[in-house]
Amino acid sequence: xxxxxxxxxxxxxxxxxxxxxxxxxxxxxxxxxxxxxxxxxxxxxxxxxxxxxxxxxxxxxxxxxxxxxxxxxxxxxxxxxxxxxxxxxxxxxxxxxxxxxxxxxxxxxxxxxxxxxxxxxxxxxxxxxxxxxxxxxxxxxxxxxxxxxxxxxxxxxxxxxxxxxxxxxxxxxxxxxxxxxxxxxxxxxxxxxxxxxxxxxxxxxxxxxxxxxxxxxxxxxxxxxxxxxxxxxxxxxxxxxxxxxxxxxxxxxxxxxxxxxxxxxxxxxxxxxxxxxxxxxxxxxxxxxxxxxxxxxxxxxxxxxxxxxxxxxxxxxxxxxxxxxxxxxxxxxxxxxxxxxxxxxxxxxxxxxxxxxxxxxxxxxxxxxxxxxxxxxxxxxxxxx
Amino acid sequence: xxxxxxxxxxxxxxxxxxxxxxxxxxxxxxxxxxxxxxxxxxxxxxxxxxxxxxxxxxxxxxxxxxxxxxxxxxxxxxxxxxxxxxxxxxxxxxxxxxxxxxxxxxxxxxxxxxxxxxxxxxxxxxxxxxxxxxxxxxxxxxxxxxxxxxxxxxxxxxxxxxxxxxxxxxxxxxxxxxxxxxxxxxxxxxxxxxxxxxxxxxxxxxxxxxxxxxxxxxxxxxxxxxxxxxxxxxxxxxxxxxxxxxxxxxxxxxxxxxxxxxxxxxxxxxxxxxxxxxxxxxxxxxxxxxxxxxxxxxxxxxxxxxxxxxxxxxxxxxxxxxxxxxxxxxxxxxxxxxxxxxxxxxxxxxxxxxxxxxxxxxxxxxxxxxxxxxxxxxxxxxxxxxxxxxxxxxxxxxxxxxxxxxxxxxxxxxxxxxxxxxxxxxxxxxxxxxxxxxxx
Numbered sequence: 001x002x003x004x005x006x007x008x009x010x011x012x013x014x015x016x017x018x019x020x021x022x023x024x025x026x027x028x029x030x031x032x033x034x035x036x037x038x039x040x041x042x043x044x045x046x047x048x049x050x051x052x053x054x055x056x057x058x059x060x061x062x063x064x065x066x067x068x069x070x071x072x073x074x075x076x077x078x079x080x081x082x083x084x085x086x087x088x089x090x091x092x093x094x095x096x097x098x099x100x101x102x103x104x105x106x107x108x109x110x111x112x113x114x115x116x117x118x119x120x121x122x123x124x125x126x127x128x129x130x131x132x133x134x135x136x137x138x139x140x141x142x143x144x145x146x147x148x149x150x151x152x153x154x155x156x157x158x159x160x161x162x163x164x165x166x167x168x169x170x171x172x173x174x175x176x177x178x179x180x181x182x183x184x185x186x187x188x189x190x191x192x193x194x195x196x197x198x199x200x201x202x203x204x205x206x207x208x209x210x211x212x213x214x215x216x217x218x219x220x221x222x223x224x225x226x227x228x229x230x231x232x233x234x235x236x237x238x239x240x241x242x243x244x245x246x247x248x249x250x251x252x253x254x255x256x257x258x259x260x261x262x263x264x265x266x267x268x269x270x271x272x273x274x275x276x277x278x279x280x281x282x283x284x285x286x287x288x289x290x291x292x293x294x295x296x297x298x299x300x301x302x303x304x305x306x307x308x309x310x311x312x313x314x315x316x317x318x319x320x321x322x323x324x325x326x327x328x329x330x331x332x333x334x335x336x337x338x339x340x341x342x343x344x345x346x347x348x349x350x351x352x353x354x355x356x357x358x359x360x361x362x363x364x365x366x367x368x369x370x371x372x373x374x375x376x377x378x379x380x381x382x383x384x385x
Numbered sequence: 386x387x388x389x390x391x392x393x394x395x396x397x398x399x400x401x402x403x404x405x406x407x408x409x410x411x412x413x414x415x416x417x418x419x420x421x422x423x424x425x426x427x428x429x430x431x432x433x434x435x436x437x438x439x440x441x442x443x444x445x446x447x448x449x450x451x452x453x454x455x456x457x458x459x460x461x462x463x464x465x466x467x468x469x470x471x472x473x474x475x476x477x478x479x480x481x482x483x484x485x486x487x488x489x490x491x492x493x494x495x496x497x498x499x500x501x502x503x504x505x506x507x508x509x510x511x512x513x514x515x516x517x518x519x520x521x522x523x524x525x526x527x528x529x530x531x532x533x534x535x536x537x538x539x540x541x542x543x544x545x546x547x548x549x550x551x552x553x554x555x556x557x558x559x560x561x562x563x564x565x566x567x568x569x570x571x572x573x574x575x576x577x578x579x580x581x582x583x584x585x586x587x588x589x590x591x592x593x594x595x596x597x598x599x600x601x602x603x604x605x606x607x608x609x610x611x612x613x614x615x616x617x618x619x620x621x622x623x624x625x626x627x628x629x630x631x632x633x634x635x636x637x638x639x640x641x642x643x644x645x646x647x648x649x650x651x652x653x654x655x656x657x658x659x660x661x662x663x664x665x666x667x668x669x670x671x672x673x674x675x676x677x678x679x680x681x682x683x684x685x686x687x688x689x690x691x692x693x694x695x696x697x698x699x700x701x702x703x704x705x706x707x708x709x710x711x712x713x714x715x716x717x718x719x720x721x722x723x724x725x726x727x728x729x730x731x732x733x734x735x736x737x738x739x740x741x742x743x744x745x746x747x748x749x750x751x752x753x754x755x756x757x758x759x760x761x762x763x764x765x766x767x768x769x770x771x772x773x774x775x776x777x778x779x780x781x782x783x784x785x786x787x788x789x790x791x792x793x794x795x796x797x798x799x800x801x802x803x804x805x806x807x808x809x810x811x812x813x814x815x816x817x818x819x820x821x822x823x824x825x
Contacts, residue, residue: 084701088702088705091702321697330690331690349697
């Protein structure tokens with residue numbers, strides 16, 4: 001009979017604290033959008049997560065010291081939590097837990113030819129809960145299950161992709177048995193066009209609505225391949241486009257994708273959902289056009305990506321770091337409770353503005369800047385990286 | 386007096402895209418009846434005017450570019466002189482001979498032994514420009530006209546208008562040459578871009594990977610597509626060169642880096658330095674000052690929100706690395722237009738996080754940097770080398786085997802000869818179609 005070795009006291013304390021925090025955060029996420037976390041509860045939870053990361057990530061502790069925070073108590077509110085750049089995920093092992101506790105890891109795609117970073121998880125419980133909660137609200141508010149056509153490789157072909165993981169969670173939570181992935185994995189890459197066209201034909205003939213989801217670049221290629229053979233997908237079909245808002249495609253191309261989806265797939269603009277996420281975050285943001293169309297009786301959707309109750313986005317002056325009010329363009333800083341095991345506060349070079357009602361409008365990257373993010377991953381999958 | 390570029394570029398040409406394209410092709414046919422030496426004369430005379438500081442068109446262009454890039458006119462003058470002074474009658478003739486063997490091959494069959502051959506330029510070239518050094522798109526115009534081909538140059542969006550200004554002066558000096566050049570964005574009418582591209586027999590695409598890919602998808606397989614994709618350049622400084630004269634090395638590196646604000650792919654983004662970490666770190670401040678003195682654009686705090694955000698993220702990353710015990714030294718914060726960082730460990734040449742940014746990488750020996758370049762095969766364009774003469778050949782050989790396309794002396798990276806093999810390929814020879822006549 002074997003006996004598990006006793007955990008060192010510090011690791012035991014870490015685990016207990018992590019479990020306590022996860023339970024609270026999970027409760028907040030699963031409460032969904034009807035029971036919004038009030039400001040004081042979010043603030044307390046955020047500072048608790050920060051304190052946890054301060055204690056169990058020595059590099060972050062040192063980083064905080066450089067930014068004038070020498071103890072968790074120095075932070076009076078969530079807005080004062082020192083944000084780490086996305087590049088931190090490329091430096092050493094950015095996590096609060098020991099290596100042997102690692103349950104999953106997703107790689108980031110940096111600039112072309114750049115070094116990838118790694119977002120490590122000791123549990124996917126928070127991540128998956130965030131994916132499902134937002135997915136239910138913005139992509140599947142009216143359908144229990146639907147056939148999902150993912151313009152990405154399968155999880156087996158791209159196990160280190162957070163986007164593919166998200167799609168796998170969608171398939172599990174919302175997909176019907178015929179849901180499938182239509183990109184070949186590396187090194188071959190490329191769309192499985194015949195299979196995709198066949199799935200589209202099936203949907204047309206059977207009159208069953210589908211979700212098509214993928215990076216903007218993958219849509220770009222799929223729509224190009226459809227060419228002069230448009231489909232009319234059944235009413236209720238929808239698309240989810242991610243990436244392409246940060247420079248992988250020009251703004252005109254990103255807009256053109258919307259028009260092409262409508263013209264070539266028959267999916268109306270109000271059923272074309274845009275998603276904004278990044279590997280370094282566990283939370284995704286969606287626009288609410290579909291939800292407005294199918295749940296809120298077709299009213300006018302609020303502008304911008306909606307931020308879920310367990311996250312906050314602050315727009316700062318990139319020069320001074322001062323918070324900017326609605327309408328002012330600056331750098332985006334994300335505060336994500338679901339990032340309990342990595343970094344609650346993430347500073348990005350994404351530029352955008354906050355709307356008066358709490359939405360986030362992204363501004364494109366510099367025209368000469370290299371592509372980043374999901375569409376860059378799609379480039380690699382499409383065999384064009 | 387200079388006339389607005391778009392107005393000049395459109396002068397005499399109908400707004401109708403088909404008519405404009407037909408007009409260009411017809412101008413190209415007229416070009417093919419003129420002797421190559423005459424065409425070279427027209428080009429060289431125009432370029433000579435562009436070397437004259439007091440010539441109104443050059444003066445106005447200098448002022449406009451200085452205002453656009455917010456740098457002193459002397460920095461712009463250096464960019465203009467760097468290009469136009471190299472486009473002389475003799476150098477253009479030499480370029481043709483170097484790539485095609487004989488200037489006469491552009492005029493008719495030239496005999497070599499029992500065989501004759503001639504070189505024919507394309508019926509229409511469409512050149513898609515990229516953000517970069519303002520004079521670079523003019524190279525596409527000159528190379529097209531040199532092989533007697535009409536060209537539609539589509540500049541990068543929101544870029545400067547130097548190419549259009551050049552085209553206008555060419556038209557003033559030699560209307561027939563001018564008629565063979567259009568510098569303009571894609572026609573606004575639906576399908577305008579596609580119809581221009583469809584008419585092209587040769588397309589030169591320069592730019593980011595995305596632009597190049599889009600071109601590959603758009604251009605007809607029947608057209609000759611010449612692609613100039615993204616490239617990075619680097620510098621390699623040996624210990625001997627640094628020890629012999631560090632001031633000269635700093636000057637040469639800054640000269641190559643800061644030329645045209647590092648907008649071109651010939652500017653190094655990384656300098657490998659064969660020296661200790663502390664010696665490399667000591668170069669940071671002098672290099673920063675040297676770059677600022679050459680291209681004194683406004684401080685980064687006046688840059689776009691996107692550039693400032695990227696810089697903020699990079700600066701924060703430096704704090705993360707410092708917290709992890711990685712000792713970098715850098716200079717050039719938001720109050721300066723340039724940033725120079727000495728890394729503690731060598732790294733591959735990579736796209737800089739923001740414009741006007743130089744990375745210094747300490748290396749134990751030259752082989753280390755060559756290995757890093759080899760891992761980026763296909764991406765490294767030029768490497769500027771500062772080394773004693775006895776080591777240069779070995780270094781050049783190793784760099785060539787590592788996939789580097791051009792090896793130059795540090796300080797002359799921005800001055801490749803006209804017939805250099807950009808991206809490892811000839812320029813004019815890639816444009817022409819050879820016709821063999823074996824019964825002469």
